[in-house]
Amino acid sequence: MNLERDARHRQRQDDIITAARRCFRQSGFHAASMAQLAGEAQLSVGQIYRYFTNKDAIIEQMVKRIIDDRMAEVVVNSHTPKLPALLAWRQVTDEDDEALMLEVAAEATRNPRVASMLVEADSRMFDHAMQTLQQDYPQFSEEKVRACVEVLAVMVEGTAFRRLTPQKASADRLHTIYQQLIKQLFETEDK
Template sequence: MSVETEKKRPVKELRDQLRRDQIVSAALACVVRHGFHAASMGQIAAEAHMSVGQIYRYFPSKEAIVHAIVERIVARRLEWMVAGDQEIDFAARFANRRHVDASEEEWSERVLLLEITAEATRNPAVADIVRAADRRLRGQAVELVRVNYPELTEAEAAARVEFVTVLSEGSAFRGVTEQIASPALLEGIYRDVLQKLFPRMTERGLS
């Protein structure tokens, strides 16, 4: 391989990555706007200002784009968990999720996860993507809990992570329904439960 070719390779790789990111962002917008099935490759191409043929150069199928979307979400969540510098009151967050204005990014992520989870019930390829992402996030969460609570076994830490995950995802799913229970009463219940699970829990998270 010539020296000139070697010099060009990083530029091409960077350009290709930018193209892939552009397509993923376009797909994300289309799925949020139209839903998973209604978001066609033609719509994604139009949103990305490319031809459908160009899209297929980078992603062989819609499932491949879904994989890239999920990877983006996983990367953001893993970065958030590892950083550990966010001050979040989880009890208040779970109780008031329907009344707190979420950022546009968070709102879009909720819609995407609902759409992708629904598709996973029908599409084995998407189900595999969702399961793989869940394993990575769960593994990181269990590791962090055991660092802060070394007295817990791996199984005990995993059970606590599963419980909190159900609370978090359930709150997101319930976000489209009418909230009947008082947020203040719910917050007290959530706080009691979370402090039982994580006695040293503070507003900085599971610490």
Template sequence: MTRPEQQDFLHQRKQLIIAAAKVCFSRSGFHGASMADMSAESGLGAGQIYRYFSSKELLVSETVKVIAEEWRTFLEKKLSQQPEVADIIARDSAFWREWSIKDQCLLLEVYSEASRNAAVRDILAQQEQQLISALEPVFQQQNPQISAEQRFNQIHFLLLLIDGVACRTFVDNDLNQPELLRLSTILNQHLLP
């Protein structure tokens, strides 16, 4: 096997393990999923998993990086399309269709883990900074007369809104829809260009 083939094989194995970890973590949480669960899900022995990830903590960290990057990429794509706030708030809108239930569960698990794990908070903060940097030119083009600070505040508030929606609407089926519509109208007038 050539060196590039070997590197490709190692990369594919890591991706297989991370994909299995995502399934296990979405089902049982970071602390409930065991290495045995991930071994069964991936079809690899525990020793093989430890060959690529020396500890469960390292596997959690690498999985969080993948989830956070996917979340950033998803938001960058969606927010660059200039969505209406109503679409962001409505869980069944086109805005959310590409973010699966499994991904929703994983995101909630990541946010929960961030509340007690500084390394996870750092990963999320890095991805958020990249997202803000990517969205800043989009917001500047849409609304060139506002200051850089105002753009930053708009983007940051929008991200807070999305995080809140992601955490709240996917677990609460009894949200007051007329109230969400009223808030959406207000936010559309003042938030998005």
């Protein structure tokens, strides 16, 4: 009986998060009201509060799920040389996730709770990327791996932001440059 109840609880949370994602994409975190979320989820506001204490708790669960998905993707794609192409052609796995994480960054400038969520999400991703690279490059020092992850994070997150503007260089040329940069980054341990 508990398994069935837990499954219903999880499904209701999923439904609320799906509705919240749509509302947040339409209105932003700050402007999306609990009434709007409830309407989108076809629930009452009171029903939503049974599953989440407030809007920040919904945002936190949404961010956790996005980061979980990204960490799983890193494991799957850690041995494929796709990153230069993704960066050059400004491709993303999930448009909504990218837009929502930009919204998280914007909301973090206004809301200390969301700012701490962003710091936690970044720490989880960074630590996960470090573990993955340490396995792939055991000859690198921890400092080298940390520097590589930081450079990759800047390239990926910068590209996510740059996707909002027209690309000003040829994707083919950028692909070559990204390949060179990443190759140099992982060639050898610094002295």
